Amino acid sequence: MTTYDIALIGFGGVNRTLAELIPTRGEALRSELGFGLRVVAITDLRLGSLVQPEGIDLPVVLNLGQGSETFAEYGGSADTNNESVIRNCTANIICEATFTNPEDGEPAVSHVRWALESGKSVCTTNKGPVALRGAELTSLAARNGVHFEFEGAVMSGTPVIRLAKKMFAGLKLNGFEGILNGTSNYVLGRMEAGLDFEAAISEAQALGYAEANPAADIEGYDVQLKVLILANELLDAGLELKDVQRQGISTVTPEDIRTGALEGRRWKLVGSARRNPDGSVTAGVSPVALPLDHGLAGISGATNALSFDTDLLGPVTVSGPGAGRVETAYALLSDIITMHAASTEVSANA
Numbered sequence: 001m002t003t004y005d006i007a008l009i010g011f012g013g014v015n016r017t018l019a020e021l022i023p024t025r026g027e028a029l030r031s032e033l034g035f036g037l038r039v040v041a042i043t044d045l046r047l048g049s050l051v052q053p054e055g056i057d058l059p060v061v062l063n064l065g066q067g068s069e070t071f072a073e074y075g076g077s078a079d080t081n082n083e084s085v086i087r088n089c090t091a092n093i094i095c096e097a098t099f100t101n102p103e104d105g106e107p108a109v110s111h112v113r114w115a116l117e118s119g120k121s122v123c124t125t126n127k128g129p130v131a132l133r134g135a136e137l138t139s140l141a142a143r144n145g146v147h148f149e150f151e152g153a154v155m156s157g158t159p160v161i162r163l164a165k166k167m168f169a170g171l172k173l174n175g176f177e178g179i180l181n182g183t184s185n186y187v188l189g190r191m192e193a194g195l196d197f198e199a200a201i202s203e204a205q206a207l208g209y210a211e212a213n214p215a216a217d218i219e220g221y222d223v224q225l226k227v228l229i230l231a232n233e234l235l236d237a238g239l240e241l242k243d244v245q246r247q248g249i250s251t252v253t254p255e256d257i258r259t260g261a262l263e264g265r266r267w268k269l270v271g272s273a274r275r276n277p278d279g280s281v282t283a284g285v286s287p288v289a290l291p292l293d294h295g296l297a298g299i300s301g302a303t304n305a306l307s308f309d310t311d312l313l314g315p316v317t318v319s320g321p322g323a324g325r326v327e328t329a330y331a332l333l334s335d336i337i338t339m340h341a342a343s344t345e346v347s348a349n350a
Helices: 013-033 058-062 082-088 108-117 127-143 160-167 182-192 197-206 221-234 254-262 325-349
Strands: 002-009 035-044 048-051 093-096 121-124 173-179 244-246 265-275 281-291 303-310 314-321
Touching: 002 013, 002 082, 002 325, 013 035, 013 058, 013 325, 035 082, 048 082, 082 108, 093 108, 093 325, 108 121, 108 127, 121 127, 121 325, 127 221, 160 221, 173 221, 182 197, 182 254, 182 265, 182 303, 221 244, 221 265, 221 281, 254 265
Parallel strands: 002 035, 002 093, 093 121, 244 281
Antiparallel strands: 035 048, 173 265, 173 303, 265 281, 303 314
């Protein structure tokens, strides 16, 4: 029975939830999929770092975080030296779930690079490294014979990248368009119900959909990164962030919403990319008043959806949760399952 040792870089909602899933789903993983998971290292900005090659007692560390404790009280350190932990721990797989930096992707880019350089596979939910350094890091993983997986970077646990790569064989993908940010979608929906922009944002914040500073969602930065990832991964576009045009929903007025409704249209923040006749790819994110019979017009609340434009099937639309602790933690788990399947296939063909 294979057991993968994993390190959790960042111990916020996503990796903490993954740590909760391991003991609750561990037996099912072993019996159904043929592998087990053991956490041997955790780093966290507040708690510090904990490295235990024999395996960390997860129920104990899951009780931390409410008080002033640090990992120093459990044989670890109050300091966080991510490079040392990543390079030197015994983990086979690094689960990177730190904050997204849309400027240069750091420190997550370095976290991924250190892991791949030291022969460790990586799964991440972080958009920064994938959007800004995806090709470079994928190449580094291949050179070192390890995996770099990032399904959760776009639509959380809804597997749009893997779906398109694995299930669309024989189809030509001409482009895509999608609702890729639940916060902006929720705000536009509440404005359609009669709230003004600020009231809709306040409600989204109270429900936990929007951050205290909602600019990344409302102004389209989050979707811009996701469109860049999808365009480069699925259309081989070779784009940079500056190539993805961006406009958020702060310019959409209540009058725009009312006019759209009278015309049989509904406002959505749409991220899209399309291959042009000359082979280039045009990509962007902007608010659009969609006709009600459009496949994305009925996507409501915090749900995400992505519609692929294929040559033989026409539009193929996938919808599902685009955020959430459990959903995003599952994305990490699905990445590990993919790594295991690939390793098993290689062993079978050896």
